Amino acid sequence: MPSVEAKDIFSGHIKEKGLRNTRQREIILDAFLSSKKHITVEDLFNIVKKKHPEIGYATVHRNLKLMCESGLAEEIKIGTSKAKYELKYGHEHHDHLICLNCGTFIEVNDEKIEKLQDKLAEQKDFQPVRHKLEIFGFCNKCR
Amino acid sequence: MPSVEAKDIFSGHIKEKGLRNTRQREIILDAFLSSKKHITVEDLFNIVKKKHPEIGYATVHRNLKLMCESGLAEEIKIGTSKAKYELKYGHEHHDHLICLNCGTFIEVNDEKIEKLQDKLAEQKDFQPVRHKLEIFGFCNKCR
DNA sequence: GTAATAATGATATGCATTATCATTAATATG
DNA sequence: CATATTAATGATAATGCATATCATTATTAC
Structure with missing residues (x-):
């Protein structure tokens, strides 16, 4: 189950940096890991919102950034369009x-x-x- | 004198599209052609402003876009940073x-x-x- | 010279990203 | 367990850059 390892990367980074585990963080991470490739902040926000309308846009944005920092995700920008995020871990460079x-x-x-x-x-x-x-x-x- | 040819590309595009030649257009074009590589709108605006303080930012921006349209210039975007423009004509792909x-x-x-x-x-x-x-x-x- | 209309210049708007800040909640410590 | 510390959250404001708007000016065709 690769997503368990993926989660470890993220939580390892959290621990290393002295950050905290939160309910929102877990929800956003799970949503990202089970989402399709090349998702935008807005896309992920909308997915999360369905079950958890209390979670804000800024939190989704912040956590996607954090996932990139941890090496779990990668930000992709093409021209002027909005940033997209894809799973990097367990996913060869391409x-x-x-x-x-x-x-x-x-x-x-x-x-x-x-x-x-x-x-x-x-x-x-x-x-x-x-x-x-x-x-x-x-x-x-x-x- | 390659800049003469470069100018022809631009004026050819102008003519083709039924656009007009203006004093500002000429000034901005000349400034661009004698500028260093990888110039931003703001850079070019500041250069132009020295001798021609009446020329506005929007005009510089519009004309850089027009130069790109004509094939004379090329827009380069790296990540989130501002767009840079470089001379494309007489300049191999790289x-x-x-x-x-x-x-x-x-x-x-x-x-x-x-x-x-x-x-x-x-x-x-x-x-x-x-x-x-x-x-x-x-x-x-x-x- | 006159009409048609493109271009200009100043400024407003759009839009994605990031910052701010009061409040909430997670972790460590006694 | 209670409490202190401080990171995280959520709502919203600010930022930054690109582009749109619009009244005015200037160019081109006739």
Whole structure:
């Protein structure tokens, strides 16, 4: 059950930082872990709100940020649109193909490209930490 | 003199769209063409303001957008930071190495990576149009 | 020169994100 | 268990940037 491990990452971070476990935090975390990929703060807020209307937007936002800090989640921003969050733990690094028409995200990974990137950085005497590759175009439905 | 050609691209677009040439447009264009790379609206506004304090922020913003539309300039957004604009015409496609410490942009290009990207897209039945590759890390000064 | 209308400049609006702050609640300690 | 400490919450305000609005000005076609 990977979500148990995922939870451990989060609670480990909480403990490490001297933060506290709260009912809201647990609810928001569970909702995030059982949600679909690429969720926005608003999306998650709306899901949480159904069963827990007392939980505020700011709390959802704060906890998504905290999940990113813990390494559990990752924030994705494309252009000006709102930030989306995806589960990072147990989820290999990948890049995105983004449809210019329907906005679909397709996740891809290519070991060769990754290696070439490192090589490229090295040539410029640059120490790479992370990267972001987005390929925009049209998916098979929108061609 | 490449800037003459660059100007032609812009004025061609103006003509094509039935737009008009104005004094402000000319001033903003000239300022952009002689500016450094990766300039923000605010930067350009401040440059223009020195000699032409009557020109407004909105006009600079609108004209930068128009330059992008014409293909002369390109908008670059990294994360949440403000949009930057760079000259696109006469300037090969390239990606960026971005220093996490000092924010420097290093321009890079690798034909192999470009090709692999196309291949990758093809495998997913995706028609690529453009892409954006950003490698974050530390430059030689900030290592 | 005149009419049509695009562009300008000042400012308002929109919108997502983040900050503020009084109140509530979680944890540690005696 | 009671209490103190202080993090977290929830409502809302503030922020920051991009863009829209609108009265006025200026450009282009005729």
